[in-house]
Amino acid sequence: MIRIALIGLWICAVALGSLYFAVWQNTATAAVSAPVAKEAxxxxxxxxxxxxxxxxxxxxxxxxxxxxxxxxxxxxxxxxxxxxxxxxxxxxxxxxxxxxxxxxxxxxxxxxxxxxxxxxxxxxxxxxxxxxxxxxxxxxxxxxxxxxxxxxxxxxx
The missing domain is CATH 3.30.479 (Tetrahydropterin Synthase; Chain A)
Structure with a gap:
Protein backbone atom coordinates (compact mmCIF):
# COMPACT_ATOMS: atom_id res chain seq x y z
CA MET A 1 0.00 0.00 0.00
CA ILE A 2 2.81 2.40 0.86
CA ARG A 3 4.51 1.45 -2.35
CA ILE A 4 1.46 2.49 -4.45
CA ALA A 5 1.22 5.81 -2.58
CA LEU A 6 4.92 6.51 -3.21
CA ILE A 7 4.52 5.70 -6.92
CA GLY A 8 1.54 8.10 -7.07
CA LEU A 9 3.53 10.85 -5.37
CA TRP A 10 6.43 10.23 -7.74
CA ILE A 11 4.12 10.56 -10.80
CA CYS A 12 2.64 13.81 -9.42
CA ALA A 13 6.11 15.23 -8.75
CA VAL A 14 7.32 14.37 -12.27
CA ALA A 15 4.16 15.87 -13.85
CA LEU A 16 4.42 19.09 -11.82
CA GLY A 17 8.16 19.33 -12.50
CA SER A 18 7.67 18.98 -16.24
CA LEU A 19 4.86 21.54 -16.18
CA TYR A 20 7.04 24.00 -14.25
CA PHE A 21 9.94 23.45 -16.68
CA ALA A 22 7.68 23.94 -19.74
CA VAL A 23 6.25 27.21 -18.37
CA TRP A 24 9.70 28.45 -17.35
CA GLN A 25 11.14 27.58 -20.79
CA ASN A 26 8.27 29.32 -22.59
CA THR A 27 8.62 32.56 -20.60
CA ALA A 28 12.41 32.55 -21.04
CA THR A 29 12.03 32.18 -24.81
CA ALA A 30 9.40 34.95 -24.98
CA ALA A 31 11.64 37.35 -23.05
CA VAL A 32 14.59 36.73 -25.39
CA SER A 33 12.70 37.15 -28.67
CA ALA A 34 12.66 40.61 -30.20
CA PRO A 35 9.46 42.58 -29.87
CA VAL A 36 7.39 42.52 -33.04
CA ALA A 37 6.31 45.91 -34.34
CA LYS A 38 2.57 45.84 -34.89
CA GLU A 39 1.34 47.63 -37.94
CA ALA A 40 -2.05 49.22 -37.95
Whole structure:
Protein backbone atom coordinates (compact mmCIF):
# COMPACT_ATOMS: atom_id res chain seq x y z
CA MET A 1 0.00 0.00 0.00
CA ILE A 2 2.81 2.40 0.86
CA ARG A 3 4.51 1.45 -2.35
CA ILE A 4 1.46 2.49 -4.45
CA ALA A 5 1.22 5.81 -2.58
CA LEU A 6 4.92 6.51 -3.21
CA ILE A 7 4.52 5.70 -6.92
CA GLY A 8 1.54 8.10 -7.07
CA LEU A 9 3.53 10.85 -5.37
CA TRP A 10 6.43 10.23 -7.74
CA ILE A 11 4.12 10.56 -10.80
CA CYS A 12 2.64 13.81 -9.42
CA ALA A 13 6.11 15.23 -8.75
CA VAL A 14 7.32 14.37 -12.27
CA ALA A 15 4.16 15.87 -13.85
CA LEU A 16 4.42 19.09 -11.82
CA GLY A 17 8.16 19.33 -12.50
CA SER A 18 7.67 18.98 -16.24
CA LEU A 19 4.86 21.54 -16.18
CA TYR A 20 7.04 24.00 -14.25
CA PHE A 21 9.94 23.45 -16.68
CA ALA A 22 7.68 23.94 -19.74
CA VAL A 23 6.25 27.21 -18.37
CA TRP A 24 9.70 28.45 -17.35
CA GLN A 25 11.14 27.58 -20.79
CA ASN A 26 8.27 29.32 -22.59
CA THR A 27 8.62 32.56 -20.60
CA ALA A 28 12.41 32.55 -21.04
CA THR A 29 12.03 32.18 -24.81
CA ALA A 30 9.40 34.95 -24.98
CA ALA A 31 11.64 37.35 -23.05
CA VAL A 32 14.59 36.73 -25.39
CA SER A 33 12.70 37.15 -28.67
CA ALA A 34 12.66 40.61 -30.20
CA PRO A 35 9.46 42.58 -29.87
CA VAL A 36 7.39 42.52 -33.04
CA ALA A 37 6.31 45.91 -34.34
CA LYS A 38 2.57 45.84 -34.89
CA GLU A 39 1.34 47.63 -37.94
CA ALA A 40 -2.05 49.22 -37.95
CA UNK A 41 -3.73 46.46 -39.97
CA UNK A 42 -7.24 45.10 -39.91
CA UNK A 43 -8.34 41.80 -41.42
CA UNK A 44 -11.55 40.54 -42.95
CA UNK A 45 -13.10 37.99 -45.30
CA UNK A 46 -15.36 38.21 -48.29
CA UNK A 47 -18.45 36.09 -48.63
CA UNK A 48 -18.27 32.99 -50.82
CA UNK A 49 -19.25 34.05 -54.31
CA UNK A 50 -19.20 32.61 -57.82
CA UNK A 51 -18.29 34.07 -61.20
CA UNK A 52 -19.56 32.38 -64.38
CA UNK A 53 -17.02 31.32 -67.01
CA UNK A 54 -18.58 31.78 -70.44
CA UNK A 55 -17.01 30.20 -73.53
CA UNK A 56 -18.70 30.51 -76.91
CA UNK A 57 -21.86 32.01 -75.45
CA UNK A 58 -22.53 29.16 -73.00
CA UNK A 59 -21.69 28.85 -69.33
CA UNK A 60 -18.86 26.32 -69.01
CA UNK A 61 -18.52 26.56 -65.24
CA UNK A 62 -18.07 28.81 -62.24
CA UNK A 63 -15.14 30.10 -60.25
CA UNK A 64 -16.15 29.85 -56.59
CA UNK A 65 -13.96 31.84 -54.25
CA UNK A 66 -13.63 33.35 -50.82
CA UNK A 67 -10.80 35.76 -50.07
CA UNK A 68 -9.26 37.18 -46.92
CA UNK A 69 -7.76 40.65 -46.91
CA UNK A 70 -5.69 42.98 -44.78
CA UNK A 71 -6.54 46.66 -44.63
CA UNK A 72 -4.89 49.82 -43.44
CA UNK A 73 -6.75 50.40 -40.18
CA UNK A 74 -6.56 54.20 -40.37
CA UNK A 75 -8.08 54.28 -43.85
CA UNK A 76 -10.72 51.71 -42.90
CA UNK A 77 -11.88 53.71 -39.90
CA UNK A 78 -12.64 56.61 -42.24
CA UNK A 79 -14.92 54.34 -44.34
CA UNK A 80 -18.66 53.99 -43.87
CA UNK A 81 -19.17 51.17 -46.39
CA UNK A 82 -17.78 47.65 -45.82
CA UNK A 83 -14.73 47.08 -48.01
CA UNK A 84 -15.77 43.50 -48.83
CA UNK A 85 -18.34 44.89 -51.29
CA UNK A 86 -15.61 46.67 -53.25
CA UNK A 87 -13.36 43.59 -53.22
CA UNK A 88 -16.21 41.32 -54.39
CA UNK A 89 -17.01 43.78 -57.17
CA UNK A 90 -13.39 44.00 -58.31
CA UNK A 91 -12.93 40.20 -58.26
CA UNK A 92 -16.11 39.79 -60.29
CA UNK A 93 -14.93 42.44 -62.79
CA UNK A 94 -11.52 40.79 -63.12
CA UNK A 95 -12.81 37.28 -63.70
CA UNK A 96 -15.92 38.13 -65.68
CA UNK A 97 -14.13 40.75 -67.74
CA UNK A 98 -10.66 39.33 -68.31
CA UNK A 99 -10.94 35.61 -67.68
CA UNK A 100 -14.56 34.85 -68.58
CA UNK A 101 -13.50 32.96 -71.71
CA UNK A 102 -10.65 31.09 -70.01
CA UNK A 103 -11.47 27.42 -69.72
CA UNK A 104 -8.21 26.47 -67.98
CA UNK A 105 -8.59 28.50 -64.79
CA UNK A 106 -5.67 26.67 -63.18
CA UNK A 107 -3.32 28.35 -65.69
CA UNK A 108 -4.19 31.84 -64.40
CA UNK A 109 -1.36 33.40 -62.42
CA UNK A 110 -3.02 34.44 -59.18
CA UNK A 111 -0.23 36.87 -58.27
CA UNK A 112 -1.08 38.99 -61.32
CA UNK A 113 -4.80 38.77 -60.57
CA UNK A 114 -4.19 39.63 -56.89
CA UNK A 115 -2.16 42.71 -57.81
CA UNK A 116 -4.79 43.90 -60.27
CA UNK A 117 -7.58 43.39 -57.70
CA UNK A 118 -5.66 45.32 -55.01
CA UNK A 119 -4.84 48.11 -57.48
CA UNK A 120 -8.45 48.23 -58.69
CA UNK A 121 -9.88 48.49 -55.17
CA UNK A 122 -7.28 51.02 -54.02
CA UNK A 123 -7.95 53.18 -57.09
CA UNK A 124 -11.47 53.83 -55.77
CA UNK A 125 -10.22 55.43 -52.56
CA UNK A 126 -8.09 58.53 -51.94
CA UNK A 127 -5.71 56.57 -49.68
CA UNK A 128 -4.55 52.99 -50.40
CA UNK A 129 -6.77 50.74 -48.31
CA UNK A 130 -6.13 47.08 -49.20
CA UNK A 131 -2.66 45.90 -48.21
CA UNK A 132 -2.83 42.21 -49.12
CA UNK A 133 -5.25 39.67 -50.52
CA UNK A 134 -5.16 36.01 -49.48
CA UNK A 135 -7.01 32.99 -50.86
CA UNK A 136 -9.37 31.31 -48.43
CA UNK A 137 -11.12 29.20 -51.11
CA UNK A 138 -10.70 29.11 -54.89
CA UNK A 139 -12.43 26.38 -56.93
CA UNK A 140 -13.55 25.85 -60.48
CA UNK A 141 -16.74 23.86 -60.92
CA UNK A 142 -17.88 22.85 -64.39
CA UNK A 143 -21.51 23.22 -65.36
CA UNK A 144 -21.62 19.45 -66.01
CA UNK A 145 -20.63 18.76 -62.39
CA UNK A 146 -23.38 21.08 -61.17
CA UNK A 147 -25.92 19.49 -63.49
CA UNK A 148 -24.91 15.98 -62.38
CA UNK A 149 -25.16 16.95 -58.73
CA UNK A 150 -28.62 18.52 -59.21
CA UNK A 151 -29.95 15.49 -61.07
CA UNK A 152 -28.39 12.87 -58.80
CA UNK A 153 -30.85 10.06 -58.23
CA UNK A 154 -33.15 11.11 -61.07
CA UNK A 155 -33.55 8.94 -64.13
CA UNK A 156 -32.50 10.53 -67.39
CA UNK A 157 -34.57 9.94 -70.54
Missing amino acids: LDVGKTEVFSVPIIVGGTVQGYVVSQLAYTLDKGAKDAMDVPVAYFINDEVFRQFYGHFSDTKDVQKIKFDDVKKSIIDGVNARFPKPLVQDLLVEQFNYITSKEIRDQNTKGLERP
